[in-house]
Amino acid sequence: MWTIPASLKTCWISKNTRRFSMPKIQNMGASTPTLVAHPTREALAADAVTRILDIIEHVLSERTIAHISLTGGTMGIATLKAWAENERVKDIDWSRVHFWFSDERYVPERSPERNDGQAIEALLAPLLSHGLVVGNVHRMGPSDIFTGLDAAAEHYAFEMRDYAGSAPAVSVQMPEGATELPLAGGHGGGAGHEHGGSGGCGCGGGGCGSSAPEQSIEETTLEDFDAEAAEPAGGCGCGGGGCGGGGGQWPAPVFDITLLGMGPDGHIASLFPGRKQVLLGTGLPEDPVEGGKAVTVMVSDSPKPPAERVSVTLPIINNSRHVFFLITGEDKQDATGRLLAGAKLDAEDLNAELLLETPAVGARGKKQTLIFATEESLAPENRP
Numbered sequence: 001m002w003t004i005p006a007s008l009k010t011c012w013i014s015k016n017t018r019r020f021s022m023p024k025i026q027n028m029g030a031s032t033p034t035l036v037a038h039p040t041r042e043a044l045a046a047d048a049v050t051r052i053l054d055i056i057e058h059v060l061s062e063r064t065i066a067h068i069s070l071t072g073g074t075m076g077i078a079t080l081k082a083w084a085e086n087e088r089v090k091d092i093d094w095s096r097v098h099f100w101f102s103d104e105r106y107v108p109e110r111s112p113e114r115n116d117g118q119a120i121e122a123l124l125a126p127l128l129s130h131g132l133v134v135g136n137v138h139r140m141g142p143s144d145i146f147t148g149l150d151a152a153a154e155h156y157a158f159e160m161r162d163y164a165g166s167a168p169a170v171s172v173q174m175p176e177g178a179t180e181l182p183l184a185g186g187h188g189g190g191a192g193h194e195h196g197g198s199g200g201c202g203c204g205g206g207g208c209g210s211s212a213p214e215q216s217i218e219e220t221t222l223e224d225f226d227a228e229a230a231e232p233a234g235g236c237g238c239g240g241g242g243c244g245g246g247g248g249q250w251p252a253p254v255f256d257i258t259l260l261g262m263g264p265d266g267h268i269a270s271l272f273p274g275r276k277q278v279l280l281g282t283g284l285p286e287d288p289v290e291g292g293k294a295v296t297v298m299v300s301d302s303p304k305p306p307a308e309r310v311s312v313t314l315p316i317i318n319n320s321r322h323v324f325f326l327i328t329g330e331d332k333q334d335a336t337g338r339l340l341a342g343a344k345l346d347a348e349d350l351n352a353e354l355l356l357e358t359p360a361v362g363a364r365g366k367k368q369t370l371i372f373a374t375e376e377s378l379a380p381e382n383r384p
């Protein structure tokens with residue numbers, strides 16, 4: 001009979017503790033995703049719009065500005081159309097709402113493939129007659145205006161930084177080395193997108209870009225959204241102040257709602273399966289921190305055309321209060337099944353393998369995550 005010396009035992013235990021304690025995912029929203037199934041697209045859109053408008057009304061009763069991040073995609077655009085047709089729209093002060101996009105196709109401004117063009121037609125142009133300010137629609141750079149995909153991606157990172165002060169600011173905690181976007185010298189790339197000089201963003205205190213529109217727009221056309229016209233009302237100047245971009249944090253607005261479509265492969269925004277970009281800012285061992293690209297990413301070879309895209313990263317999505325998935329299509333059954341399986345896991349149990357297989361699994365809002373899905377997009381065993 002022999003016994004293990006106490007010192008050896010301690011050593012054995014501590015080694016194994018190290019070995020099996022997996023690094024936890026960072027920057028995750030705290031909510032548990034919940035399925036909201038509907039028999040038809042119309043029913044799904046109606047329910048999603050009711051909840052979106054409830055949230056916007058609530059936010060505007062408490063704060064000056066609401067930030068909403070839109071998506072493209074089949075159910076995404078169908079929801080925006082239903083939103084525009086909802087009678088409650090006329091009772092909301094849309095001059096106080098800012099719209100953003102979680103991804104965009106890097107194609108010319110007027111290409112029908114752009115998510116923003118579809119969103120303008122479905123929702124944003126109609127909202128102009130209810131007070132929406134063109135400059136409060138924050139679009140990702142188009143290929144006929146910007147000098148390159150990198151300029152478009154960088155521009156959007158700065159755009160988000162500029163508006164970080166326009167709602168109670170919650171800075172996204174970025175892993176070491178991920179904030180290497182140049183804080184000095186502004187950014188360029190497109191007409192009408194120059195930010196001033198050597199300072200940072202001066203959106204302090206009360207807010208920016210929130211004042212009422214100066215002109216009333218009777219007839220709304222796509223021209224109203226031309227890049228040249230898209231200056232923020234009220235202004236959010238990047239002046240001499242600092243912007244708190246250092247110290248491992250990159251400021252961004254807290255989106256009150258982020259809407260997400262999901263592809264049949266499980267992609268969200270333009271974060272595609274098998275791409276390390278999905279892991280940016282997650283803090284997982286495979287997180288490929290590329291200096292300055294943890295806020296937005298360039299996608300130059302998207303498996304779904306068009307090939308070139310810009311996307312926000314998971315930490316930006318997960319900094320949202322509410323995340324709503326809008327899913328339809330029979331071809332989504334497998335991906336929706338994986339998303340629902342992931343939803344059963346605690347955030348800290350999510351790992352790189354799961355996120356790389358189904359990027360949608362990594363998206364959770366801080367307050368609420370709802371997976372709106374039509375029944376056809378759910379395998380029979382997942383239907384209520």
Ligand SMILES: O=C1O[C@H](COP(=O)(O)O)[C@@H](O)[C@H](O)[C@H]1O
Pocket residue numbers: 071072073074075076103104105115260261262263264268269270304328
């Ligand atoms: O490429 C994209 O696809 C997804 C989903 O599109 P869907 O037509 O399958 O619903 C969309 O959410 C994303 O924004 C878009 O760029």
